[in-house]
Amino acid sequence: MDDLQLLREMRNDIGTAPQATLARGRNKVMDRISPASSSKATATHATATARPIRFKRRVLLASAAAALLVGGMVVADVVKPTGPGATAQAAEVLNNAAAATIQTADPVVNPGQYLKIQSTNLWASAAVDENQKEYQWLDTEKQTMYIPADRNQEWVWERSGRIPTTFFDDVSKEYVERTQAAGPEAYVLRGANGAFYGPGSESTFPSLSYLDSLSREPRALLDDIYQKTSGKGQSVDGEALVFIADLLRTGVVPGDLRATLYKAAALIPGVTVTDEQATLDGRKGIAIGRVEDFSHFRQDLIIDPQNGLPIGERQVLTEPRGTMPAGTATAWTTVETTVSNTAP
Structure with a gap:
């Protein structure tokens, strides 16, 4: 598996939890931040969890009782935009962020x-019972990754387990309270x-050599991203912004590459300022985003304008989906990187 595939799998589309968390008739669900998962029905329940707005994977949710698929428009060839890039306002924000982040140690x-x-991570989750009744809610999970200076040494990954935090109707809330009474287990x-699943498994973080291989010239980097994401996602430009969001959310991107990624995003057509006072997990910044008209969601990057550091990213519904109203952030991640002398 190459670095690009590992990076794409950083999107934790499918829920994870130890066996004890879903002990009431569910199989243990573990992933490697990727959407590899399995869910089995009990005698009375069939459940599955997913991030239904990650359309590049096209599987909305699946269970032993039902599988709901979302058809996605797959782009077959690389088509480099020839028109203008981001709006003038968005380009200014991104270029200012690039200037600020290069000065941040x-x-x-x-x-x-x-x-x-x-x-901190939020995902949309869903379940279908034996009567084909669908339930929707949002889960939140805290994660902390400890990467040693020598990457060949032991990495440590703390996870809180997914905690149901937002409901859109009483029926779904009652369902979750009934089927997940034990709560999550950290x-x-x-x-x-980073081989958390034994010998032969791979780290889901981009390697230092991969980061070093990416161009520090915005146009060249964006052209490379178009090549890497060819044939994936809803649109050429939309998938390029998703790629940039995926890379930034890892928290391991060096300042010079962050700056280039911002400048590359400024070249993507359709990118605009979507929220000048965006709040994500209590942190405020400027949201830069792009709408996918086909699947009706918006991909946002949230940037701290003071230091140019990425606060996080999110995907927002632009039309209602099930019980979730338009404007719902169905997935978001905040990231903060520091140095620690110890690990658990």
């Missing part, structure tokens, strides 16, 4: 220390070089 991880990446994974 990257964390220095000395021998014996760890790069500590803290994130757990810790360990693995040398």
Whole structure:
């Protein structure tokens, strides 16, 4: 599996939880931040969790009782835009962020220390019971990744488990309270070089050599992104912005590459300022985004204008979906990177 595929799998589309969390008739669900999962029905329930607005994967949700598929428009060839890029306002914000982030010192991880990446993540979840009744809600999970200075040493990944936090109707809330009464169970994974699932598994974080290989010239980088994402996603430009969001959300992108990614985003047609006072997990910044008309969602990047650091990213519905109203953020991640002397 190459670095690009690992990066794409950073989108944790499918829920994860230890066996104890879903002990009432459910199989243990574990993924590697990717949407590889399995869900089995019990005698009375069939459940599945997913991020239904990640249309590039096209599977909305699936269970032993039902599978709901979303058809996606797949772009077969690379088509480089020839028209104007982002709006003037968005381009100004992105270029200012690039100038600020290049002045912000990257964390220095000395021998014996760890790069500590803290994130809060929200995902849309769903379930279908034996009567084909669908339930929808939003889950939140806290995660902390400890990456040692020597990446070949042991990494540590703390996860809180997914906690149902937002409901759109009483019926779904009652369903979750009934089927997940035990609540989530926090757990810790360990693995040398991020191989949390034993020998042969791979880190889902981009390698240093991969980051070094990416161009620091905006146009060249964007052209490379178009090549890497060819044939994927809803549109050429939309998938390019998703790629940039995926990379930034890892928390390991160095300042010079962050700056280039911002400048590359400024070249993508359809990118606009979507919210000048965006709040994500209590942190405020400017949201830069792009709407996918076919699937009716908007991809946003949220940037701190003071230092140019990425606060996070989100996907927002532009029309109602099930019980979720338009304007619902069906998926978001915040990220903060520091240095720690110890790991759990």
